[in-house]
Amino acid sequence: MDTLQQKLRKLTRNLWWTWRPEVRAIFRDLDIDIYHKAHRNPVRVLKEITPALLEKRADEVDIATRTDRALRQLHDYLNPLTTWGMVHAGALQSRPVAYFCAEFGIHESIPIYSGGLGILAGDHLKGASNLGVPLVGVGLLYHRGYTTQMLDATYWQHDVSEPVELSDLPMEPALGPDGRQVRVGVELPGRTVWAKVLECHVGRIRLILLDSRDDANSDEDKALAANLYGGDTRMRIQQELLLGVGGLRALRALGITPSVVHLNEGHSAFAILEWARHRVQQDSLEPWAALAEAASATVFTTHTPVEAGHDKFPANLAEEHLVPLADGLRLPLHDVMGLGRTNPGDLGSPFLPTVLALKNCRRANGVSALHGVVARSMWHHLWPNRSVHEVPIGHVTNGVHVPSWLSSELNTLLQTHLGVNWMDGIVRPDLWTKIAAIDPAEIWEIKKVLKGRMLKLVRDRQNQMLARLGLPQLEPQPLDPEALTIGFARRFVPYKRPDLLFTDLDRLDALVNNPERPVNLIFAGRAHPADGPGKALIQKVGQLTADPRFRNRIIFVENYNIHIGRNLYQGVDAWLNNPRRPLEACGTSGMKVVMNGGLHISVLDGWWAEAFDGENGFAIGNGEIHVSNEVQDKRDAEALYRLLEEQVVPLYYRQDANGVPRQWVHAIQRSMRTLAWRFNADRMVMDYVRHCYLPAAVAASCQMPTP
Template identity: 55%
Template sequence: MVGQTQRIDKLRELARNLWWCWQPNVVSLFRELDPQLWRSVDHNPIEFLKRLPAEVLDRRAAEMALDSRIDYAFRRLAEYLKNTDSWGTVYAANLRARPVAYFSAEFGLHESLPIYSGGLGVLAGDHLKSASDLGVPLIGIGLLYDQGYFRQSLDINGWQQEEYLNANPDLLPIETVTGTDGTPLIISIETNNGVLKARVWRVNVGRTTLLLLDSNVPGNSESDLALTARLYGGDARVRIRQELLLGVGGVRVLNALGIHPSVLHLNEGHSAFAGLEMIRAEMEANEIPFGEAVRDVARMTVFTTHTPVAAGHDRFPATLVEENLGKLREALHLSYDDFMGLGRVYPTDLNEPYCMTVLALKLSRHANGVSALHGQVSRRMWHPLYPNRPEESVPIGHITNGVHVPTWIAPQMQLLYGRHLGPDWIKQVRNPETWESIEAVDDAELWETQQVLKARLIDFVRRRLTAQAQKRDEGAAAIERAQSALDLNALTIGFARRFATYKRAGLVLQDVERLIEMIHSSDRPIQFIFAGKAHPEDHFGKELIQNIVRLTRKEELSHRIVFVEDYDINVARQLVQGVDVWLNNPRRPQEASGTSGEKALLNGALNFSILDGWWAEAYDGTNGFAIGYGQSHSVPSVQDERDYKALSETLTGQVIPLFYNRDTDGLPRGWIKRQKNALRSLAWRFNADRMVMDYVQNCYLPAAGGQSCQVPQS
């Protein structure tokens, strides 16, 4: 019998490595100890264990014979960490001595570590997880935001309210990084208005390490103490100092720890200053001029751009750049004009601001967009940087984003796939052959599994809606409506993402009278679940949310259109695992990738999307539904009108009829066939294992001084 001390020590060890969050058996282990407490702490195992009374732990362990499961989970983690028989051991061995340094302004690993806002961060988190599973040597570099991104609530008028909560480091899966003298590691950056300091924290992500810089340390100015308080908060000065800390500070952390990366991977332009600091270090260490150091650093740098809209790229006035990077400029032995020219498309244009994406492109030899279409858009956008080349020869390729399968797939679907695709299917998820057996899955088994997931989603939504109504003191009638919202038998359409205007959250809701008619159809009803946050400064995004919320309060719609507040990884997980259809209708070509649809795909939902981002290269006519034909009108209002018409026609002419066309067994055979087509044709392509392998083959190996090679998929 395991003693109480041993039991709690093993559980704490499990909680301190985020490997647990993509292991459903370990998740269920925590949950079953105390389901109510687990839910109340937002699935944070560290806080959970601190608040779980010892007598409850002992009683539950005895009642449910949990000791053997705890031991098993603990052994599995130990074996995982020690395992050297991995794909990366064979095909990325030259990265072991000098790993990849992966810089990102945000990392979305789990809801209990709120240092992310949306798709960019979740993509970075999935990248780290798949690198861990594949055994690719990689170290993440980011910032520890004390208050993270905001918590969202809606007032009685449906207007978004932001709340910032200070995180308690003792309740986060982080540990202090110490220097050679055993004291907390502190790095310093000189600027023209003082020294910026930061301490360093470590997060264990399976076999991968994430290092986070935190400016809340003694010796900083009052403004710098709060520099890493909020993600994407503050003015341009806050933003540039955050990016200075991420890029320059991140490289200095690696140097202080004796880590000499062979590859710098800059995930978006926020971290472009890392290249400058690496150049400075090379100049100093090897006594070489700036030009030679640029050549060497650019060769080892990989830059991934995620932004297809010109306004979305960080730009700073020259005075702000000099204020914060003047000391670094002097160390690089560059004149003011030459240094400013590094961040300009037209170096001699003194009115052009300093652009982080321009800097990243100039300091890298491996650049990519995150889907085939986004690669085209990026080459067109940045063609002026390469005036002597035709647009198609601009050196920006593409690696289409993928999602970390174990993180996003429902446990019930994992079991189903395990029965039919083989016990090791998840290790072979990137192989087309793995998914051929999906055709043999019994239609009724697939359908019933998804009905279970849909019922779980509806239960989750009802609980959230009830809590929202109670928080606003809306009264008994509103609470009763919340508790009976949604219908298990209705076609359920999910829309959840950042509420930026170009994503057009309200497109499907334009004709309210027609919407009411479809929702209340006697034999083919539909319903919608919305979720998402608008940036605190985005008034138009907040209006979009308010308009949807007002519709949910109409008597005719209140049970069939709902808005779930405080969109995060947990809400996303529930939605992608339970909806029938995943709706995405951005204004093409402004969606770089759109990985939420890939998560829904893995759980059997069918995508219903504009041909943008990943869906433009995924849709084949039999594996989901397309809105329009991939055309873009120069006048946004015309495009919106045309896309709404295409959306409506496809919804009423294809999606709804196929879902409700049932046989004598009550099964929608045509719908299930399309689900199987989607899984067979797409699941092996749009996953993070394939994505990371593409980065290794096409970027990391060449950047590390090796050769690109044809890497087997298994």
Template identity: 50%
Template sequence: MVGQSNILDKLKELARNLWWCWQANVIDLFRELDPTLWRDVDHNPVEFLQRLPADQLERRAAEMALDSRIDYAFRRLSEYLKSADSWGAIHATILRARPVAYFSAEFGLHESLPIYSGGLGVLAGDHLKSASDLGIPLIGVGLLYNQGYFRQSLNADGWQQESYLNTDTEKLPIEPVLAADGTSLMIAVETATGTLHARLWRVEVGRTLLLLLDSNVAENNENDRQLTARLYGGDARTRIRQELLLGVGGVRAIRALGIRPSVLHLNEGHSAFATLEKIRELMEETGLPFGEVQRDVAQMTVFTTHTPVAAGHDRFPAQLVEEHLGKIREALNLSYDDFMGLGRVYPHDLNELFCMTVLALKLSRYANGVSALHGVVSRRMWHPLYANVPEEQVPIGHITNGVHVQTWVAPQMSMLFNRHLGVDWPKRQRYADTWSAIDKVDDAELWETQQVLKARLINFVRARLAAQAKKRDEPDSHFQRFATVLDPNTLTIGFARRFATYKRAGLVLQDIDRMVDIIKNAQRPIQFVFAGKAHPEDRMGKELIQYIVKNAWDDRFRSNIVFVEDYDMNVARHLVQGVDVWLNNPRRPQEASGTSGEKAVLNGALNFSILDGWWAEAYDGTNGFAIGAGTTHASIQVQDERDHASLIDVLTNQVVPIFYDRDADGLPRKWIARQKDAFRTLAWKFNADRMVMDYVQRSYLPAAGGRSCQ
């Protein structure tokens, strides 16, 4: 029993640090103890261990000789946490005593911690993971949503249905932050209509700490207890209170832990109120006036904007801002008009709403978009803020997004890299030379590896489709077709993302009658796997989903078009690891970055995309496929028509022929050559290690120095 107890203790330690979620060998440990239970708990090791019978743990550990593997994993985690051998230990020493505070409204770390909705959150999660791997002193700050975003299902008419489930904190990989007396550590934020309270939770993400604020406490009224229930839910009043808690409450949470950050990194404008609280705090400490302290806080603030569409930036009416920030305004010794001017492009326009992005830009010295093109778009969008500066000199640069490689690369592909790039390739992933060895990989080995991943995706999709149909109480006769839906030998195209209208999910199926001949071609067929959620209030997005679903249910396409419900990180992982082609066709230039395509690259999929976001600076003519020529038209209708025509042209005259052009060995040599080009030219550049290093060198280190009042 002592041995079994020791094993359980070590497994619990592994489960409580999300380091496990980018360690394939540790994931395998949990899965092998009980594959069915592991799937039933959505890969949540905390709940898994709570539900795993002790006798089964002991029996399975003995049967499969897991003891030594568990010991090894536990040692690896301990060594990882203690190691001082990191890039940050050399290049970011100034941050040791005073780390970076990274604020984000959502964090996508793993499906077992549902506090994310999509790309922004997953980007934030990848940022934390790479900061951990690189040894960058950084603390994440967010909100604990006990109902998350929403669970998606489709009714019999293909219409999106939303459901919200309360999450049991006892089943999450989180721990309460305790005060000296052993009670939950609390913070408070005063408003004109009462005080908001929140308790703090901590999440260990490797060597990185994530703090989450939770308003579901007895000190709040019922409405405020529900404030952090749902991500991106509610009206403007709910949103501003959430953002008050994130920004002002987040700064107070860090202070309550005795941490003095040298950098505030605002991941999108949701957390911009953090700058106001930091100014208030320093004014109180130093006795200096607002103007002097404002300069110093701006110097320490890094702002990343992700939204290239004007309507996508949070704006609030002045009376709502005064109700919630009036106390802070008074502490800053600012008049009502001067304070409101901080959130306006034109400070004296009393009709202009208070914009969180404007506030963030005015109170930061380091601002960036998330791709080169997005930097251009952002400088043009916010040029009125800098009226006396030429547009090209507007102080908004760019740091192109990247993805956390070990989170998104499939274990089978990782093993191929181990054999040919060297087992230490993850530490060298950010160097171009690391990936040059991909040219020496045997074509057949690369192709076979991806075929294994494709078969895994197809099995996953078939199981999900059957489960979806069961929930809708479809007749038993419908279930037979799921055993044969999708063909492993057919060109498989994936499309998965938020169903905002500008992303044009239905573009490829726009002329559905013409697509019949293309999709059902006897010699060179095509199949599509779609997934994604529309915001609950986005009727047009829901109509797009319904359009795709009804085509998927059409007898002509039942084996060639599928829609996978309830898109999350687990679904995303299967798709980016298993498709042949990753399709992305936003209306240029409205895609800020689009990191899903970067994940697909790591697994051998070729991008087939509009020249927007990251693909505009990545495509070189041989490492994927481009839709259009990178131009836009003043008429949305004309642009959509042109992009659709280009999409079909490239699909039928490039993508399909190259995929099906096989040699005597049955290998698509030209296709594989493009895969290798993609690995060699893209993998080293579009990863989160490179991204975080860019933030350290271009923003964090300059922001951490040169302040007069700290």
């Protein structure tokens, strides 16, 4: 019979626990100090807790019974009688979807993500797991993670690498048919780089990760996949070859033959060439027929409406690295280079993985309706003989994995009013009509609890930073818990305009320090390590918190990650998003706030352009765009000030005799009723299955080899 330690270890090996708060609570209750010191990582908790303390806590908080219950629930989850995927995705059962992404944000203790792209990828895996959609994730294991954000006394961002021990991660060697750990080699200039293959389980989904720390590699090559988005352009193309080429080879070595390859952004586009190369070498397909087959099986999602966000590899660098693939395809190098060039005849132009993916896929899509429009215009030059509207780029609007972000308190309320198994019907609009019947006072009491918990976390994190810098601690509660609290957290980059509210500090002072209607502003976010302007924006926001007028009204939370985000999404009253339209591809943080009973305040960009109905949140401006960025910024700043002064703040403080802002809560109920059923990961994955995966799987199977 397994010991309690062995049973607990079994629980840690499947990342199902990341969206099960009652399972996470088991490890938290073993020792809360160890739990938080270990970044809420159950694997490390078990490594650090002593047998004596484990035995003591097992008796005090009934760990054994709770663990047995969780293991039974996990077993039932992994062995369902039926799932949506069994019924609707049968064609994928024997040959699953291979979902490639450069980053996966599943939990803060697994630092192989940097921001929105990775969080979306993690939610995609979790959504596919819940639906039972046959899918395998493919990525890289960054053993030095991304970076930890540490601010100095001037609020300048410093990026600290914190290596992760493999033994601290719920991962195992991926074994081939011979029972040995799979290794794959990828040809790079002058050598072959090897990668060990690891795997972890995200519910019902396998996630395959490549680790470049193979004994056969030089020290330089062992560090190839050490950091997410690290190094120069040469390292970047080599990482992308390792992901796309090595990832597909790893699947084959594991006996997995995908019917569809889903490339989540262009970083993994080289998988297209590897698919075709393999078919040429193993099955003697004619090169262009093999490329046509690879294209038919490929789904490509672009997330970046900003030109600078797409990799461009200089011609000589790309040629140097593509020789092995061109030889394997039995094609001239210039033909292979042409696949990734805007103009194939321009032999000196750079190679773009995004172009390779767009020109060689069955289906391409943006991540919101508006982003689809922007992407068709952005890439129209690839199809000069078509009108913009005929450019073959559609859209699948993103959604969020609700169990990963929803507070347990709000979940309990929804179970009471929508039904115990309400998440099984989350995509049904009629289910959410029941929200209107909930007493606003019930919702308000929960929001007060969530806000209090969030404000404590914010204070504690700020005091930790101040203590590290040797600065005075904040007073017991720096932000008024009764004040309207607005959050803003995302990657700091100029087009997202985190400083839009700071264009008139006197007006901001009057807004946040109104004695009868005060406002708290909480900021968090990171800049890319190489992004000086982004770091300057963080410094601008941070230094404003030292201004006596704003010391108890504005705060910046250091080291934004999944844990910080989850608490902010649950606790804020409203969420602010003010990018320069139309540069926000989607922006899923606001969806998480809506699910937790907060209201969204946003420019009509990304998902909000198709979500706002006039009463389920607030819109900044009317969606019109001025040709001058300077004029547009001034216009949007004025619209934001007026919106807060005339609509948002008055609505929040219009409270009844019991202190309940009933009209505000009615807006929350309308927001959840109109948005929750649409902007979730279940609906997103269902859309991909119906409109992308199944058509691609069928198309690829119909490709006939050319004799």
